[in-house]
Amino acid sequence: MTDLPVLYPPRPVVARTATSWPWLLAAALALLATAAWGQGGARQTTILEALLRWGPLIFGGFLFNVVTSVLSMALGTALGAPLGLMLIARRRLPRGVGWSLTQFFRNAPWLVLLFYVMFLLPFELHIGGVTIPLPDWAKAVLGLSLPVAANVAEIVRGGLQSIPEAQWSAAEGLAFGPFQTIRLVILPQALRRMLPPWMNLYAILTMATTLISIVGIQDGLTITRAAIAAEARPDLMLPLYLYLLLLFFAYCYPIALITQALERRLVVRG
Amino acid sequence: MPAFVVRFFTWLNDAYGLNFSVFTDAYDGQRFLLGLWTTIELSVVCIVFSVLLGMAGAWLIGGPSRLGRAVARVYVQAFRNTPPLVQLAFFYFAIGGLLPQIGDGAGGREPIVSGFGWAVISFSLLAGAFNVEIFRAGIEAVPGEMVEAAESLGYGRFQLYRYVLAPLALRICMPALTNNLVNLVKTTTLAYAIAVPELLYATSQIWSEVLNVREMMYVLLAVYIALVAVLVWLMERWERALRLPGFVA
Numbered sequence: 001m002t003d004l005p006v007l008y009p010p011r012p013v014v015a016r017t018a019t020s021w022p023w024l025l026a027a028a029l030a031l032l033a034t035a036a037w038g039q040g041g042a043r044q045t046t047i048l049e050a051l052l053r054w055g056p057l058i059f060g061g062f063l064f065n066v067v068t069s070v071l072s073m074a075l076g077t078a079l080g081a082p083l084g085l086m087l088i089a090r091r092r093l094p095r096g097v098g099w100s101l102t103q104f105f106r107n108a109p110w111l112v113l114l115f116y117v118m119f120l121l122p123f124e125l126h127i128g129g130v131t132i133p134l135p136d137w138a139k140a141v142l143g144l145s146l147p148v149a150a151n152v153a154e155i156v157r158g159g160l161q162s163i164p165e166a167q168w169s170a171a172e173g174l175a176f177g178p179f180q181t182i183r184l185v186i187l188p189q190a191l192r193r194m195l196p197p198w199m200n201l202y203a204i205l206t207m208a209t210t211l212i213s214i215v216g217i218q219d220g221l222t223i224t225r226a227a228i229a230a231e232a233r234p235d236l237m238l239p240l241y242l243y244l245l246l247l248f249f250a251y252c253y254p255i256a257l258i259t260q261a262l263e264r265r266l267v268v269r270g
Numbered sequence: 271m272p273a274f275v276v277r278f279f280t281w282l283n284d285a286y287g288l289n290f291s292v293f294t295d296a297y298d299g300q301r302f303l304l305g306l307w308t309t310i311e312l313s314v315v316c317i318v319f320s321v322l323l324g325m326a327g328a329w330l331i332g333g334p335s336r337l338g339r340a341v342a343r344v345y346v347q348a349f350r351n352t353p354p355l356v357q358l359a360f361f362y363f364a365i366g367g368l369l370p371q372i373g374d375g376a377g378g379r380e381p382i383v384s385g386f387g388w389a390v391i392s393f394s395l396l397a398g399a400f401n402v403e404i405f406r407a408g409i410e411a412v413p414g415e416m417v418e419a420a421e422s423l424g425y426g427r428f429q430l431y432r433y434v435l436a437p438l439a440l441r442i443c444m445p446a447l448t449n450n451l452v453n454l455v456k457t458t459t460l461a462y463a464i465a466v467p468e469l470l471y472a473t474s475q476i477w478s479e480v481l482n483v484r485e486m487m488y489v490l491l492a493v494y495i496a497l498v499a500v501l502v503w504l505m506e507r508w509e510r511a512l513r514l515p516g517f518v519a
Contacts, residue, residue: 107456111459111460112491112494221355238365245357249348256351
């Protein structure tokens with residue numbers, strides 16, 4: 001009975017994640033290199049050539065994904081913040097409307113919402129005498145921003161409600177109106193708590209932007225598939241897809257690490 | 271389909287031009303139900319595999335083996351930080367393309383793993399990565415005295431997980447698990463991209479033939495909201511059934 005866990009000397013606590021990020025990248029690169037090399041000696045150079053030839057183009061497509069994600073996040077935050085305020089309204093009507101909208105857009109699949117906006121919005125809008133063209137990319141940004149808005153609303157609600165009730169009462173006692181209370185007392189404290197989940201949402205959105213390739217917009221995934229089709233070589237699929245996965249990983253993983261670090265700082269401060 | 275439903279939607283089509291062909295046309299209705307069934311099947315299979323993967327990963331991350339911990343951590347980070355759609359394309363096109371094909375018994379050849387199979391593999395691995403993190407967080411939230419008490423009673427590692435950690439951690443992580451499983455059900459729509467005949471794919475076939483995009487889109491949204499609502503309801507019932515008096519998660 002010498003293998004009881006209580007009899008072991010205490011194990012030193014190893015700090016996690018701090019060192020794992022360059023390590024992970026190295027592992028992924030090694031995987032990519034193995035994939036390229038594993039195709040056999042004679043073809044080794046052609047796979048490298050293909051990566052060099054198509055790499056910049058795919059990177060351009062990936063940048064389009066990033067631009068889409070930034071625009072959708074901006075629009076989604078602009079739509080979601082007032083929705084979040086509606087969720088904590090005192091009166092029933094705005095609260096009910098806000099709740100229904102949030103539940104609907106949070107629980108519908110992103111792809112279905114994207115289809116909805118892409119297919120059912122006209123290609124141009126007539127408001128008064130003005131014609132506003134709605135190109136596909138603008139519709140895609142709008143389609144992606146709808147679920148983002150609903151999630152932002154929940155983050156805003158959670159952040160505002162995490163502030164103790166006494167803060168609201170104190171502000172009221174100092175004769176602050178509801179908007180003054182939010183702007184001057186609650187928001188400065190709540191924003192710090194909203195930041196980590198907001199960044200997490202941004203990473204999820206960035207990965208979801210590849211959905212626009214399904215509705216026919218040229219993004220990183222579309223270009224990767226076009227490159228594979230142009231080369232007509234099935235053995236190129238593995239390295240090219242891995243390259244695209246790696247681009248997204250290199251962008252989203254640091255965001256996840258920063259989010260974790262911010263969360264940990266919050267915990268310490270209580 | 272009950273006769274009055276058919277009559278109502280036929281009237282709706284005649285009076286307002288709203289063509290809900292899934293309710294009035296038997297063939298469309300059948301295709302839609304088949305799609306719905308495929309989505310439910312895909313969701314249930316992926317839920318089971320992803321929970322198993324999550325448990326295995328949490329076991330490895332809490333374990334003594336350095337290699338096991340590293341493998342589990344790389345798996346989690348790789349799947350959490352890359353786009354699900356590209357993962358699916360990677361599995362279906364890149365890895366599926368490398369696998370040999372087998373005869374289908376009728377002279378043709380078909381891949382070893384079907385599109386449905388790759389969707390199961392891809393979505394299970396994705397949701398499994400999230401489940402690892404959820405279960406790990408749940409295990410960490412179990413009070414340390416519980417672990418010490420179990421160890422002093424002579425529990426081995428497996429017994430500790432089986433009888434002490436798992437039951438408590440499950441109760442702690444139920445809300446996060448529900449959230450992730452809802453996401454999983456929503457993610458099954460991505461199987462559209464590899465032509466798995468799930469709900470979105472079946473519906474898109476109907477609307478491209480009948481040209482009733484608007485009407486089908488509303489049916490689609492309503493059905494997905496209903497599916498998610500059923501899952502949330504089941505999970506909340508389960509959470510209530512698991513509740514231990516006096517144990518505050």
